[in-house]
Amino acid sequence: ILCELFRASLAFGYIPQPWRISRVVFIPKRGRASYSNARAFRPISLSSFLLKTLERLVEHHIRKGTLQGNPLHRKQHAYQSGKSVESALHQLVSRIEDTLDRKEIALAAFLDIEGAFDRVTYESMVRAARIRGIEPTCCRWINHMLRSRRIQSRILNVTQEITATRGCPQGGVLSPLLWSL
Numbered sequence: 551i552l553c554e555l556f557r558a559s560l561a562f563g564y565i566p567q568p569w570r571i572s573r574v575v576f577i578p579k580r581g582r583a584s585y586s587n588a589r590a591f592r593p594i595s596l597s598s599f600l601l602k603t604l605e606r607l608v609e610h611h612i613r614k615g616t617l618q619g620n621p622l623h624r625k626q627h628a629y630q631s632g633k634s635v636e637s638a639l640h641q642l643v644s645r646i647e648d649t650l651d652r653k654e655i656a657l658a659a660f661l662d663i664e665g666a667f668d669r670v671t672y673e674s675m676v677r678a679a680r681i682r683g684i685e686p687t688c689c690r691w692i693n694h695m696l697r698s699r700r701i702q703s704r705i706l707n708v709t710q711e712i713t714a715t716r717g718c719p720q721g722g723v724l725s726p727l728l729w730s731l
Contacts, residue, residue, distance in 0.1 A: 556604050563690035565698065569601040571711070572719055574703040593668075595701070595719035605695075605723035608688060612727065616684050622730055629726035667729060668717045672696045675718070678731035692728070 559565055576591035584590065597605075613631075622630065627638035642658065649656040663669075676693045680686075699714040718725035 552600075552603075555600075556607065559604060560608070560687055560691050563687070563694050565601065565604075565691075565695055569598040569604075570695075570698050571700045571702055572597045572722075574701050576703070576705075592720060593703075594721040597719065597722060601695075602723050608691065609724050609727055612684055612688065616682060620683050626730060629730050667720050667725060670718060670729060671716050675728045675731065679728070682731055692724070695724070 555566075572595040574593045574595055577594055578585055579590055579592055582590040625641070627633040627635070627641075646656040646658070672693065675696065676689055679689050679692055684692075696714075696718075699719065700711055701714050702709060702711040704710075718729055
């Protein structure tokens with residue numbers, strides 16, 4: 551029955567309403583001087599088990615299918631299997647050492663995008679998926695997943711629910727891949 555539900559969800563580009571509600575919990579970020587500001591907390595989306603399972607299947611399909619023929623840039627380390635901060639640092643240090651060995655000057659530029667997952671637009675993620683060659687069926691499903699998300703949070707015995715208007719769900723299975731595209 552689950553296989554049929556998942557196939558139908560993908561074929562119609564539709565996700566059942568109960569699967570689309572994520573409960574958001576706020577985890578304090580370490581090392582903050584004060585926790586009186588909302589930016590001192592990281593919102594983590596706790597999604598439906600069924601949605602997470604289907605997201606994992608879609609991610610596997612994209613990584614083992616589309617991205618095999620059109621891979622992410624080889625220097626992309628974030629969210630890539632077998633790569634890490636350590637591998638990125640190793641590559642950077644090696645290039646700097648090689649440059650200095652040749653008596654040349656080494657320059658590096660670093661970019662940290664604050665709130666990157668929270669601010670990315672749905673349009674840019676779906677457009678990137680299309681440009682990468684991800685099948686229209688998957689793109690339609692991803693678009694529906696992003697645009698129909700409901701976020702529910704509870705603070706001091708008050709529950710509020712809103713429709714998300716941008717961003718990747720922090721803690722979402724597909725979020726790192728969608729951000730990387």
